[in-house]
Amino acid sequence: MPRRPGGRMQSTRPTLIGARVPRIEDDRLLTGRGRYIADVVRPGMVEAAFVRSELPHAEVRAVDTSAALGSPGVHAAFSGADLPIGPLPDLVEWVRPVRQSLLAHERVRYVGCPLAVVVADDRYLAEDAAELVDVELEPLPTVATADAALAADAPLLYPEWGDNLLLSMAPENPAVDAAFERFRTISGTYTTQRHAAAPLETRGVVAEHDGDRLTVWISTQAAHLVRTMLAGVLGLAERDVRVITPDVGGGFGQKNQLYPEDYLVPWLAMRLRRPVRWIEDRHEHLLTSCHARDTRIELSAAVREDGTIAALRGRVRTDLGSGEAFPGGFGPSLVAVGSLCGPYRIPHQCVAVEGVVTNKTPLGGYRGYGMPEGTFAIERLVDKIGRELGIDPLDLRRRMILDPDDLPYETAAGARLDSGSHRAAFERAVEIGERMLAEERERAEPGAHLGVGYATYIEGVAASAFSVTGIRSGQDSADLRFDPDGGVTVAVGISAMGQGAHTSVATLVAEALALPIDQVRVVMGDTDTAPFGLGSYASRSAVVAGGAIAQAAEVLRRKGTEIAAHLLEAAPEDLELADGGFQVRGSPGSAVPWAQIARVALTRTFELPPGTAPGLDARASYEPPGIDHGPRPDGKMNAAANYTNSTHAAVVEVDPGTGVVRVRRYAAVHDCGRVINPLTVAGQIHGGVAQGIGGALHEQLPYEDGQPLATTFADYALPTAGEIPDITTEELCSPAPEIPFGIKGAGEAGIIGPPAAIASAVEHALGVTGVDTTPLTPSAVRRLIEEARS
Structure with missing residues (x-):
């Protein structure tokens, strides 16, 4: 019988994947029937x-x-x-x-x-x-900062260590050294503040x-x-x-x-x-509760005459607080190193990592997990290279960004990019950004300080967590069970936390079995009823649950085909999936619904084909291929199952008198492979961008001699709806060739770009340079303006 790539039987009904299906969990949550x-x-x-x-x-x-x-x-x-x-x-x-x-x-x-x-x-x-x-x-004595912790006479948080380094990695790369001996060096230091x-x-x-x-x-x-x-x-x-x-x-x-x-x-x-x-x-x-970011990246580029980067080297230094966290708060530092090359042809890198303990709340995970920090550093450095060499930073990016012909491509850190729309997403975002800036200029008062900035990056999805937990790798599981009426209960090991996981899982099951989505019941979040799984983090849920669902559904389709062929007195190879069951190819009148197949398998077992066991259920575990759970002998590591790509454009208005930055327009051109549900993906991007704006402009957790200064929402400034503009999202589609359904992931993409895009836009609006630290609070912007004037 004809099958899709990966062994899937052909279906005659329209696909559910990509349909704008309303989220099935929202009615319960929005009417107050949620249980927290x-x-x-x-x-x-x-x-x-x-x-x-x-x-x-x-x-x-x-x-x-x-x-x-x-x-x-x-x-x-x-x-x-x-x-x-x-x-x-x-x-x-x-x-x-x-x-x-x-x-x-x-x-x-x-x-x-x-x-x-x-x-x-x-x-x-x-x-x-x-x-x-x-x-x-x-x-x-208090150890107040990472720099103070590394002083020769610093008090020790863990005296048995002999210093205040939870980890220190100083790799060597002769190819990087050779590039820096040959080419011009341009450097910068980029700091992302502590927030939560x-x-x-x-x-x-x-x-x-x-x-x-x-x-x-x-x-x-x-x-x-x-x-x-x-x-x-x-x-x-x-x-x-x-x-x-x-x-x-x-x-x-x-x-x-x-x-x-x-x-x-x-x-x-x-x-x-x-x-x-x-x-x-x-x-x-x-x-x-664990804090996040608090990272300084010192980054240098060996730059060819045309501005392209031959090699990167530097150091990621993170203030881990007390270090008493599980999973370890050092993980984002490693991810930051892995994301520095972004979607660019940068052949070599050598970046050290220092995880420093101080007398602050322990650092842990937060959406983006090192990728916003790494993206902020490389995007700010590329802008600086363009300025110093007199090259338009957008043209400089065009010289380095990956083309379709470059794929598959391995980055200097070891990430294997097998698909993507890196150049197309970049060009489309620039087109949208220039249009948004022109429209805002038409509306603005004379003399308004408007600017546009961009950030382009890749996001690793469904990453291994072994290096930061010692116990988690990359697999997950799914149980699919038919009931006698033809409905399906699916139990998965991932977790729901508002990201639309129930809808995504139900859609994939309905797609794989050619069922209406309302015939699928989703179970998760209970270790007694859900199969073993590693949970939801690293934009992994759709990839790993989808892979397990695809494998379990294939078992059910094969058994369903055998039973349907027996009931129809047809050859199994003559059947195809139809809407709600199986039919003889070319003969819609000769069909058997899943409900009848389920009744035979579960209650009318005497009608089963000879030698077929009762029951209609399947369990599968799935681990995406190609994930490295530790560095390879060359020091490189492909820690993620796949990689999305995106370019963001931000239009800001800056009041030079007060230093207030307002994001007027925002756009994200995003590629997460085959989109399961456009509504869910847009929601993920919008929410991530809102958090990214908060991190770029407002949120911070300052300390003074070890005492936290923001311990309520009166002091910790979250953005409100008034600070978040309308957000334009466009989805490109580069299906993941080795992942079932061609999907990637979208959970963290929205938060990665805003700090870099907004910083670039502020520089453009004010005609200043050196926007290398977040948050861009009014006082910080005023200092930039005063420094530029002096």
């Missing part, structure tokens, strides 16, 4: 509150919980010295161990570090009692132990990873731990981390033999 972690209430439940360090660096002399234990409604109070569990395992062997305690009992290394926990009838009583815990800390994901829903955990099994409800992006880690730390068999993820009000990588509270609340439930809940407040969230 704070909605989980168990009989007899008590609540926890934490005592946290007010000092950034100190030795713990004593933590006395006796007064708290005598407070009304209190059931328990524990300090670090009381805990029989911990420290947490250090699973990544190639970085230094931090031996993180669940409650600090020897040393605190950041403000907000948990010292004790109090459990009471409700949160109010728990917090009142927590104030009675007597903590004695002996202050230690700030999801609408903070973190939270509810745990219950029934004497046999532990059930944990948690707001996370990776339920099975939580189960694995909980079982290991608490000394339980994984089969005796059930992890349930309710609706998640935003994850953005910050909920891909595991935190001390995630272990402590389940331990408390086991110890007290009653359900325990902890819901993080916003102050706690900004203090203790």
Whole structure:
């Protein structure tokens, strides 16, 4: 029978992939029927509150919980010295161990570090009692910045290390050295500030132990990873731990981390033999949930006479805070190195990495995961090269950007690009950007300072996480099960956190089996009902779930073909998938629906073909091909399954009197392979761009001598709807040749481009140079203007 590439049977119905299908999860969420972690209430439940360090660096002399234990409604109070569990395992062997305690009992290394926990009838009583815990800390000198941490006489956060480097990588590349000896050098230093994901829903955990099994409800992006880690730390068999993820009000990588509270609340439930809940407040969230970015990239290019780059070298230095994070906060630094070459023909690079510990909240994951930082550095450097050589920066990019004939192409870092529309996306974005600037100039008051800027990049999707976890590789699973009425239940190991995962999964199942989408029920986020999976991060969900769905669906199609052929008294090779079942090719009247096939397979088994087993279900696990889980002998690494590409255009208006930057128009021309649902992809891009604008202009987490200065939304400036312009998105389509359905991923693309595009636009608007640091707050812009005048 005719089959599509990859073994798929031909279908006679129009494809669902690419259709603008309304998201199936939205009605429930928008009508208030969502169930988030704070909605989980168990009989007899008590609540926890934490005592946290007010000092950034100190030795713990004593933590006395006796007064708290005598407070009304209190059931328990524990300090670090009381805990029989911990420290947490250090699973990544190639970085230094931090031996993180669940409650600090020897040393605190950041403000907000948990010292004790109090459990009471409700949160109010728990917090009142927590104030009675007597903590004695002996202050230690504060390590305030990454530069200070590397000074010869710097205080040490981990004295056994001998310095403050969690990791230090200094590769060598003779080809890079040769290029720098031969060609002119142009350099720059590019800094991305510390900020945070700030999801609408903070973190939270509810745990219950029934004497046999532990059930944990948690707001996370990776339920099975939580189960694995909980079982290991608490000394339980994984089969005796059930992890349930309710609706998640935003994850953005910050909920891909595991935190001390995630272990402590389940331990408390086991110890007290009653359900325990902890819901993080916003102050706690900004203090203790992992921060992000805080990276300085020193980058130099060996530049040929025509401006093209022969080689890159430099250093990525990241302030990791205390380093007490899992997965490790050093991961984005590695991704930044891998993204520096972008979609350009740059044959060689050699970039060092330094992960420095300081007395700040630990660094972790955030949407983009190093790619915004790397893109900001290379795009700013390309603009600088163009200025210094008198070459239009757009023409310089045209000289380096990949053409279709260059593909497949391996970057200097080892990324294998097998498809993409790098030049087409760039040219289209420039066309849109010039038009938007002209239109804004027509509307603007005389003398308005308007400018346009661009950023072009690639995004690795479905990446391996082994190098930052020591336990996660790249696979995921799917179970497909027909019911007797012809409906299908699909269970997948990925997680939903607002990105439209239910709709994407249902679409792919309906597409693979030629079913209406409303006949597909999606299950995820429960380790008892979903097959083992690694969760949702790194724009991986559609790729890995889609691959597993394609393989499981192929099993069902083959069995369905055998049963249909038997019922129709036809040869299997004469059948084709039709809308809702199978038909004899060219004879629509000779058809069998899936409902009839399911009834035969599940209830009327006497009608099955001889030798065919009952049942109509299949499970498959899928790992995308070609992923490196560690560096190859040449030091290169293809860490992702595939790579999207995009170019962004930003039009800004700058008020030179106040320094206020307003993004007037924004466009993203994006290529994520075959688009499952244009509405979902547009939503992903819009949301990412909004976060990118926030990071470029507003959001920051400043510290003064280890004390955080933005611990509420009164101080942490998130963009509002008034700061986000209308966003134009256009999708190109370069199907991934080795991935089922030809899909790639779209979860992080929107956030990567705004910092670089907006910085370039501000330079254009003001006629200044040196916009090399974010955020571009009014005071920062005013300083740029004053420096230019002087």
